[in-house]
Amino acid sequence: MRFLTHKKRTKNPALVSVLLFLLLAVMTCVLQSEAMSLDWINLKAEAAMTLILAAVGETMVLLIGGIDLSIAGVISLTNSFSAIYMLDSGSSIISVSFACILMGLAVGLFNGIVIQKFKVQPFIVTFSTWFICGGIAYLVLPKDGGKPPVSFANAMVTKIGGRLSVAVILIFLLTAAWLYFKKTKLGIYMYAVGSSDKAASLNGINVFRVKLFAYAASGVFAALAGVYRTAVVTSGSPTAGESFFNQAIAASVIGGTLLTGGRGGAVGTIFGALVLKMIADILVFAGVSSYWSTLFQGLLLIMAVLISTVSEIMKDRKEMLA
Amino acid sequence: MNGAEGRTFAPFIFRTADGTGFKPHVPVRIGVWKEENSMADFEMKNITKSFPGVKALDNAHFTADKGEIVALLGENGAGKSTLIKVLCGEHKADSGEIYFEGRPLKIHGTKSAIKQGICAVYQELSLIPDLTVAENLFLGVYDTAISGRVSYQELEKKTLELFHKYGVDVIDPWTKVSALPLPKRQMLEILKALSKDGEIIIFDEATSALSDRQASWLMDIIRNLADEGKIIIFISHRLDEIKALCTKVIVYRSGTDVADLPMEEADADQLVTLMLGREIGGYYPQKECFTKEEVLVSMKNVSSGHKLKDINLDLKAGEILGVGGLAGQGQAELFMALFGLVRTTGHIRIKGKDVRLKNPRTCIREGIALIPEDRGLQGLVLAQSIRENIVMAALDRIMKGIFISEQKEKEIVDEMIKTFSIKAESPETIAGTLSGGNQQKVVLGKQLATKPDILLMFDITRGVDVGTKKEMFNVIKQYAEEGKGILFYSTDMEELVNVCNSIVVMNQGKIAGRVDRELISRENILRVSVGEKAV
Numbered sequence: 127m128r129f130l131t132h133k134k135r136t137k138n139p140a141l142v143s144v145l146l147f148l149l150l151a152v153m154t155c156v157l158q159s160e161a162m163s164l165d166w167i168n169l170k171a172e173a174a175m176t177l178i179l180a181a182v183g184e185t186m187v188l189l190i191g192g193i194d195l196s197i198a199g200v201i202s203l204t205n206s207f208s209a210i211y212m213l214d215s216g217s218s219i220i221s222v223s224f225a226c227i228l229m230g231l232a233v234g235l236f237n238g239i240v241i242q243k244f245k246v247q248p249f250i251v252t253f254s255t256w257f258i259c260g261g262i263a264y265l266v267l268p269k270d271g272g273k274p275p276v277s278f279a280n281a282m283v284t285k286i287g288g289r290l291s292v293a294v295i296l297i298f299l300l301t302a303a304w305l306y307f308k309k310t311k312l313g314i315y316m317y318a319v320g321s322s323d324k325a326a327s328l329n330g331i332n333v334f335r336v337k338l339f340a341y342a343a344s345g346v347f348a349a350l351a352g353v354y355r356t357a358v359v360t361s362g363s364p365t366a367g368e369s370f371f372n373q374a375i376a377a378s379v380i381g382g383t384l385l386t387g388g389r390g391g392a393v394g395t396i397f398g399a400l401v402l403k404m405i406a407d408i409l410v411f412a413g414v415s416s417y418w419s420t421l422f423q424g425l426l427l428i429m430a431v432l433i434s435t436v437s438e439i440m441k442d443r444k445e446m447l448a
Numbered sequence: 449m450n451g452a453e454g455r456t457f458a459p460f461i462f463r464t465a466d467g468t469g470f471k472p473h474v475p476v477r478i479g480v481w482k483e484e485n486s487m488a489d490f491e492m493k494n495i496t497k498s499f500p501g502v503k504a505l506d507n508a509h510f511t512a513d514k515g516e517i518v519a520l521l522g523e524n525g526a527g528k529s530t531l532i533k534v535l536c537g538e539h540k541a542d543s544g545e546i547y548f549e550g551r552p553l554k555i556h557g558t559k560s561a562i563k564q565g566i567c568a569v570y571q572e573l574s575l576i577p578d579l580t581v582a583e584n585l586f587l588g589v590y591d592t593a594i595s596g597r598v599s600y601q602e603l604e605k606k607t608l609e610l611f612h613k614y615g616v617d618v619i620d621p622w623t624k625v626s627a628l629p630l631p632k633r634q635m636l637e638i639l640k641a642l643s644k645d646g647e648i649i650i651f652d653e654a655t656s657a658l659s660d661r662q663a664s665w666l667m668d669i670i671r672n673l674a675d676e677g678k679i680i681i682f683i684s685h686r687l688d689e690i691k692a693l694c695t696k697v698i699v700y701r702s703g704t705d706v707a708d709l710p711m712e713e714a715d716a717d718q719l720v721t722l723m724l725g726r727e728i729g730g731y732y733p734q735k736e737c738f739t740k741e742e743v744l745v746s747m748k749n750v751s752s753g754h755k756l757k758d759i760n761l762d763l764k765a766g767e768i769l770g771v772g773g774l775a776g777q778g779q780a781e782l783f784m785a786l787f788g789l790v791r792t793t794g795h796i797r798i799k800g801k802d803v804r805l806k807n808p809r810t811c812i813r814e815g816i817a818l819i820p821e822d823r824g825l826q827g828l829v830l831a832q833s834i835r836e837n838i839v840m841a842a843l844d845r846i847m848k849g850i851f852i853s854e855q856k857e858k859e860i861v862d863e864m865i866k867t868f869s870i871k872a873e874s875p876e877t878i879a880g881t882l883s884g885g886n887q888q889k890v891v892l893g894k895q896l897a898t899k900p901d902i903l904l905m906f907d908i909t910r911g912v913d914v915g916t917k918k919e920m921f922n923v924i925k926q927y928a929e930e931g932k933g934i935l936f937y938s939t940d941m942e943e944l945v946n947v948c949n950s951i952v953v954m955n956q957g958k959i960a961g962r963v964d965r966e967l968i969s970r971e972n973i974l975r976v977s978v979g980e981k982a983v
Binding site for chain 2 (some may be wrong): 306309310311314317318320321322324325326327328329330331332388389
C-alpha cells in the first residue's frame with residue numbers, strides 16, 4: 127500500500143549535524159578553553175577546508191542518487207600536479223589552478239556521460255576513474271614532495287582584514303551559495319531527479335543534463351580540494367586523496383544526505399565535515415592515540431544515522447496514535 | 449482547419465448571441481465530405497515500436513478531432529501505454545508519423561512533447577515525493593527571478609489560482625507531497641497536467657484513485673476542456689465512466705487498433721469482445737453465498753489513533769465482506785490493523801483465539817494474507833522471477849529439512865500459475881517484464897501460496913483490465929467456496945456491489961453501518977455512509 131511508504135519529512139535533515147557541531151564546540155571550549163581564539167578557529171577551518179570542498183561535491187552527486195568515488199583520484203592528481211608545476215608567479219598560480227579545475231571538470235563529465243550513455247553503475251565507472259587519476263598522479267609525482275610556491279600557500283592562509291582566514295570566509299560563502307542554489311531551477315531539479323528520475327523526466331526535466339551537472343560539479347570541487355591541499359600542506363602526494371572518499375561520504379551522511387538521493391544538502395555536509403575534524407581534535411587533546419580516532423569517527427557516523435532514523439520512527443508512531 | 453484548403457469540416461460550432469460560442473459534446477458534422485487523403489485534426493499513423501522480444505505497437509493508428517473525448521480501450525499489454533508514451537516523448541517510435549492540424553509533429557522527448565501542447569495525467573504518478581505541492585505543480589516550468597532563483601511568491605500565487613480555477617479544496621502549497629494521501633496526490637497530478645494548458649490532454653487511469661465525488665468533478669472539467677476545443681484521450685478500465693463521458697472510442701488489441709467508432713454506436717458487451725478478441729460471458733460471476741457459521745476474525749472495540757475508532761466486526765468463513773464508504777475513511781487502516789502494520793487497542797480474535805497482531809509475520813502465521821494495491825512497491829520483487837516471487841512468503845511450506853524441495857516448489861508454482869492463468873513464457877520469466885495485470889496476478893499467487901484462511905484484498909483490481917478482473921472475481925468466489933474469509937475493498941463501488949455478500953460502510957474511522965445481501969446497492973452504501981438506513 128502506498129501509504130505505508132510515505133513519511134512526513136519536514137524536519138531539516140541538517141539538524142543532527144548542527145546539533146553535534148554545537149555539542150562538540152561546547153566540549154572543546156570546556157576542554158581547551160585556553161586554546162579558543164580567532165586564530166584557533168582560523169586554523170581549524172583551514173584544516174577542514176579540503177574535506178569540506180570534497181564533501182560538498184560528493185553531496186551533489188549523492189543528491190541525484192549517484193556516487194562518486196573518483197574524487198579521491200582527482201584530489202591526488204590535482205594535488206600532485208599543482209605541487210610540481212606551480213611556479214612562484216601570479217600567472218603560473220592562476221593557470222595551474224585553472225588547469226587543475228579543468229582536469230576535475232573533465233573527469234566529472236566523463237563520469238556523467240559514461241554512466242548515463244552506457245548505463246553503467248556509477249560505482250564501477252567512478253571506481254575506474256579513481257584508479258586512472260590515481261595512476262596518473264603516480265606518473266606525475268612518484269613520491270611525496272614538490273615545492274609549491276610559498277606565495278600561494280600564504281595567499282590561501284591570509285587573514286582578510288587581519289582577522290578571518292580565507293577558509294572561514296569560504297565556508298560562509300559556500301553555505302550562502304548553497305542556500306541560494308537550492309532554490310534555483312537546477313537546484314530543485316537535482317532534488318527531483320534524486321527522488322525519482324523517472325518522474326522527473328515525465329515532467330520534462332532533462333535528467334541527463336542534471337546528472338551530468340552533478341558529476342561535473344563533484345569533479346570541480348574535488349579539484350579545488352586538491353589545489354587547496356597543496357597550499358595548506360605545501361607539498362603534493364600521489365595518495366593525498368585516498369582517505370577523502372570515505373570521509374566525504376561520512377560528512378555527507380552525518381549532514382543528513384541520503385545515499386538514495388533526493389534529500390539532504392551541502393549545509394549539513396559542511397557541518398558534518400567540521401564535526402569529523404573536531405572529534406579527531408578532541409581525541410588528540412584527550413591524549414587518545416590517533417588510531418582511535420577512525421574508530422570514533424565510525425561510531426559517530428552510525429550514531430548520527432541512528433539519531434535521524436530513530437526520531438523518524440518515533441514520529442511515525444506518534445502520528446499513528448495521535 | 450478551414451474548409452477551403454482542408455479536407456474535412458471542423459466540428460460545428462454553435463454561435464451564441466454574445467459571440468462566445470459553444471461546441472456540442474458530440475461533434476455535429478454538416479455535409480462531411482472526405483477525400484482520399486483527408487485528415488483529422490490529430491493523427492498518429494503507422495506507429496510501430498518494438499522492445500527486445502516484444503512488438504508493443506504494430507502499425508497502429510489513432511485519430512481524433514478537436515473537441516472530442518476519445519476513450520482508448522484495450523487489455524493490459526494491448527499497446528495503449530506504449531502509444532501514450534510515444535506521444536509523450538517517453539519512447540521514440542521505430543517508425544510512423546504524427547500530425548496535428550495537418551502539420552507533422554516531431555517529438556524529441558518529454559520536454560518537447562509538453563512544449564508542443566501534449567500533456568498527460570499519468571497512472572504511475574509523476575509527482576516527486578520529496579518536493580512540496582507547489583514545487584511539484586509547476587515542476588519544469590518555474591518562473592525565475594532575474595537572480596536565477598525560483599520566485600516562491602509567484603509560485604504560491606499560481607498554485608492558489610490553480611486550486612481556485614478548478615474548484616479544488618486548497619491544499620497547503622508547502623506541504624511535501626509524500627505527506628498526502630493517494631486521492632489528494634492524484635488530484636495534484638491532474639491539476640499539474642491542467643496547468644500546462646495543452647492542446648492534447650491524456651488521462652491515463654486518472655480516476656482510479658479518486659472518490660466518486662472527485663471523479664465527477666474531473667468529468668465536468670474534461671467536458672469543459674472538450675468544449676474549449678481540446679483533444680482528450682481518456683484511458684480507464686471502468687466502462688460506465690467511459691460510457692458517460694466519451695464521444696468516441698478506439699480499441700486496441702495486440703499492439704494495433706481494431707476499432708474506431710462513435711460512442712453511441714458502441715455497447716459495453718461489444719467493446720469487451722473487441723478488446724479481448726473473444727466473447728466474454730457475464731462480467732461478474734453469479735453471486736452465491738457460501739457464508740458459514742464459523743467466525744474467522746472478530747474485532748471488538750478496536751481503535752488505532754484517530755484513524756480507527758471502535759471497530760466491531762465479524763468475518764465468517766466463506767464470507768466475502770466488502771468494505772465501503774468514501775475514500776480515506778479508515779479503510780486502509782482497518783486492513784493495516786489486521787496485518788499488524790499499525791498499533792491497535794481493543795481485542796482481535798482469530799479463529800476463536802485471542803491474538804495480538806504485532807507484525808505481518810505473526811499475521812501470516814495466523815493464516816492472514818494481505819494483497820495490497822501497489823504491486824510495484826509492496827507486493828513484488830520486480831527483478832526476480834515469477835517462481836521466486838510466488839514461493840517467497842511460503843518457503844516454510846516447501847522446505848525439506850534445510851533445503852528447498854524443488855518438487856514441492858514446482859507444485860505450488862504451477863498451481864498458482866494455473867489458478868490465475870498468469871501469461872508468461874515460463875515460471876522463470878522476470879516479474880518486472882510482465883504486464884500490469886499479470887504482475888497483480890503474481891502478487892495474488894504469492895499471497896495465496898501461503899494457504900491463508902483469511903484474505904485481505906485491498907483494491908486489488910486497480911489498473912487491471914477486464915479480462916484479468918473477471919478471472920480475479922472467479923478466483924475470489926472459488927476461495928469463498930473453499931471456506932476462506934475474504935475482506936474486500938475496492939475504490940470501484942460497482943465491484944463491491946457485485947462481488948460481496950455483505951458490506952460494512954466506514955465513515956471517519958468508524959463503521960457507519962452494514963448492508964446485507966439483498967439490500968446491497970450503490971444507493972444503499974451511500975445512504976449508510978451518510979448515516980441513514982439501508983432500504
